Amino acid sequence: MKKAAAILLSVLLLASCAPNKNDELVQNKDSKEKKETPSIVPSYQLSDSTYKIILPFRPSKARGVIDNQIANRVDIDELEEGLKRHSTDEFSPDDYYFEEGQYLTEDMVYDWLGRNLTKKQIDKEVKETADKKRKEGYTVDEQEIRDGLQNGLNPPIAEDAKEKDYRDHPRYLSHILEQDYLRKKDDDTVELAGISIGLALKSVYRFQTEIGGPYYYEKIPKAEMEKNGKEIAQKVVDRVRKIKGLKNVPIVIALYREEAQDSPVAGDFVSKTIVDEGETQIGKWNKIDEKHVLFPSDNAKKNHFDDNQAIKSFGDDIAKYFPNYVGIVGEGFYVNKDLQRLTIRVPIEFYGKSEVTGFTQYAYGLIQEKFPEHYDLEVQISSNEKLESLITREKGDKKPVVHILH
Template sequence: MKKIIVYLMCILLLFSGCAPNEKEDEVVKKDEKSSKKTSTIVPSYQLSKDDYRMVLPFRPSKARGVIVNQVANRLDIDEVENGLRRHSKEVFDPDKYYYEEGQYLTEEMVYNWLGRTLTKDQLKKEVKEQKENLEEAGKEVDEEKIKKDLQQGLNPSIEDDSDKNAHQDNPKYLSHIVEQNYLKKKEDNSVKLAGISIGLSMKSVYRYQTETGGPYYYEDISKEEMEKQGNKIAERVLKRLRKIDGLENVPIMISLYREAKQGSPVPGNFVAKTTVPEGENSIGKWKSIKEEYVLFPSDRAKEAYYDDAEIVSSFGKDIAEYFPNYVGVIGEGLYVDKELRKLSIEIPIEFNGESEIVGFTQYTFGLIKEMFPDYYDLEVKITSSDQIESVIYRESGKKEPIVHIFH
């Protein structure tokens, strides 16, 4: 890891010394709802035409950290955020919009929304307890506000938490809510919120307990039921967003993400999305998203994408013939409408010296050029122990791969 960091620092120093300076980062004013405008830097350069420029200084999401406690699979944690940004590009063009992490949904708000709706008896009990606490503290009691604050959960209510059948009939569907903000520069050189994207991370498997310290039970949630519940939740989320100061009129893209099982070696995927025009308070049509991540090697890869599975298998066999220390190829493919868009491969191998790393990378480079079609992005990481030794990357449509050896 240290070698990678040093390498990247060198590259940055090289770019800072050699890059043309006719373009400078823009200092603009961020147009907040208050009368004050804060200075913000908008980088002049994009890493690529497909990447968003991010306003600086960087402000982390107001709900930062919630996702780690709510989503079980680490791969889902990355994909629900990265995938939402990828799908947002169809609505918010990276050439015209700047990106910032969510600034409207707070940690407390998200946790409240992820809870269950209370039954009438539960609500009555909770209101009574809060009223008594406020009265004892000599504070003003607003019963309607207390009710509203308590009844924020978007997951279905359950009368008896120890009833297994109740859990099966009313699973928690919603795991997390991701917010991303998209800004535009105005004529007065300020940047203002111009749209937001919301990702609703939905469970494919509901895990629950009927008693503290007891065994965990698991309830599968079908894709159809997940989407049905997700549509209902999205309507409620939209109405709440429109009541937030600053979000009354902006376009809002909402996407449904279906999580993978807890131990899955690949992440889940987005299944549907919709865009609500500025000022609108209801959702129109949903657009189906047909994408999936596939593990190589796997039965799913052989059954659904046989030709690609054979290429990855042959690639591994050719490497095994040349290098005795090779232990196997692990691949992950992103398919959109059943067409491979990106293939990531990791080759773990033990090396005895730097020259062996260079030789192995050269040999792998040749195999890539010979074996893999160029209509999708391809990334091959060659690793040793817990570090990356080299990376070979080829962008879709390019003939020649790019190689980085970290030493």
Template sequence: MKKVIVIFISALLLMSGCAPKMKEDQVVKNEKAKKETSIVPSYKLSNENYRMILPYKPSKARGVIVDQLANRMDIDEVEEGLRRHSKEYFDPESYYFQEGQYLDKDTVYNWLGRRLTKNQLDKEASEQASTLKKNGYTVNEEKIRSDLQQGLNPAIADSSSKKQQEAHPRYLSHILEQNFLQKGEDGTTRLQGVSIALAMKSVYRYQTETGGPYKQRKISVKEMEAQGQKIADTVVKRLRKMDGLQNVPILVAIYREEEQESPVPGHFVQKAFAEKGSASLGKWKSIKEEYVLFPSSHANDKYFDDAQVVKGFADEIAKYFPNYVGVIGKGFYINGEMKRLTLEIPLEFNGKGEVLGFSQYAYGAAKEILSGHYDLEIDIKSNSQMESLIYRDADEKDPTVHILH
């Protein structure tokens, strides 16, 4: 669980001044025939996590995702979820993880744009060719037109037309790349896999005039999947033309965003795999996962038993603590089965003794009531500050408590 890992890492950092030097493997990274020495730590947080090559290299498109996805929880889930789905194809035991190094900011922004209509393309290509000629440059009109026509979202002739905006929404919000490397017998690490997430809208917000009101157009799952598959085919073909990506396996996963104000993130809906050297994706696989808010009508309708368990836990705590204001929960489901439950309990505390007493009681209630076979995390907060943390992995019987000082 993310918060647990953060605390664990912090503890390691605090101890690093007096701890013995951590074991690490020194490898040579072979990148486009240019060799550079890198470090791969010998230890990782768990068998489910990838080891990462150091020094850590941020994505070449770093920061783009923040501009493109309106819901902060979608940002986290796209990144973490793509890594989770990549494990089916790139085993953490034998692959190292690195953020995307092939799609840079300019490329991603260009691909996220709209295609141009014929008239728009003719006009812009003519203007660029004319400017180049005036400055004494050789003009390659075919390349100019190709560079201008990079957008993966549908073309629109008149953005001020509500009818055209409704008929041709922007489906694609973001493209996320992740890289997976392996160490060869010669000690060098080479790219051996690429994963791509296509973040697709569930709701298209648009304006027909600058500064005007926003309108909304909902996008069905079926429509989104059809558009996502078409975009995925184009993306794979483009990747195959890039230096270093001609022969590596490529995973593409389609992510459905939630609405901007949603308290839970969206989820992945489909994935497909292109074998080494192939410019075509194989059969699409459906992904049956979702995040569910507790309490909510959706939780009561679809996951009634789980909703009642969470309610029972909240009711038990409410009996003894007057400052209690409620429990907000988020369940993560795969194939209809809850895999992780995160609960947030906001309270007003008057001292550490009250924090300790509340945490002890919440621990007992969690042990007795929240006994399902899923990862559990309970965040106890005051004024948006974490006071204590209760967590349990799915394979453990008893939760663990941390009181934060």
């Protein structure tokens, strides 16, 4: 990559003074501001795929928007963590620091997530705004007013729209997530080296035709969602390139398909692309083959029979010896149809710590018998919604690790 847009973060490597041998930095975001804020970069990296984060932590400029736009908590988590995962291909955690988005503001994101306006709506708004400004004695540029009214990235819809109009013109875009990736330079400063943008797109559109009226639901086919998502992505790139500091940096864009609002498992990323530094046009999109699968389910039984049988057998063996057992819920994460991670939640009623220990020991043995070692595994054992014990095993490991909580 060529030289990226530098942000004014001065880095002082004061290892002898820094706690836990972290790198200590001095941040100064505004060249006109003389006051410097001391910060650190932790020296310890949790894993090869985990980014170091500059502290003190600076929240996103659009903080809180995601909670208002995406109803399902599991989708929120997967959008955030999955975008980081897909950013590692372009921004290696060995060489880059992570920071939440500092360029797309709350007002900007809400503005972009709205609907565009119909011609009739725009003409009405332009006239009303222009008349008001003239009465107040201002010089009026109607074209400037018109341009400022066309920021919504979702399809326009008439004010007197009927149910069919809403179904034919759904809100595809739920959220725009920005993540920033920083790189340390030879002169001990840190520069913005690139950004990633995740576009959250609906699989089910929920709407009302009138305030207080009933909710309607419209399923959005994946192909239709992806087509509109790619068109929206190009518009986002056009706008991002006009933001100060983002004209030349590489941009990773990934499309995320949300699950239904009540889904117990997350949705999935479906495609991504990279816009090289200084470029404005999106070229080739790369397909992403990922899937979160619920166990038990018809989908799991049909498409992941062996894994479904292993989980079913695990539950059947538990039921033989523990009468308080009520069933298990599993979630598998597949990449290119290969299982990468399996999470199993076991709710069971316990009456003492000895029961917890005994059950955990039994589950530990079953795990070694029934689940292969070529994926990450986590078994969460809970009672009355309280986590009692945790059994984990990383891909390739022979023996699981057990944690009994006290």
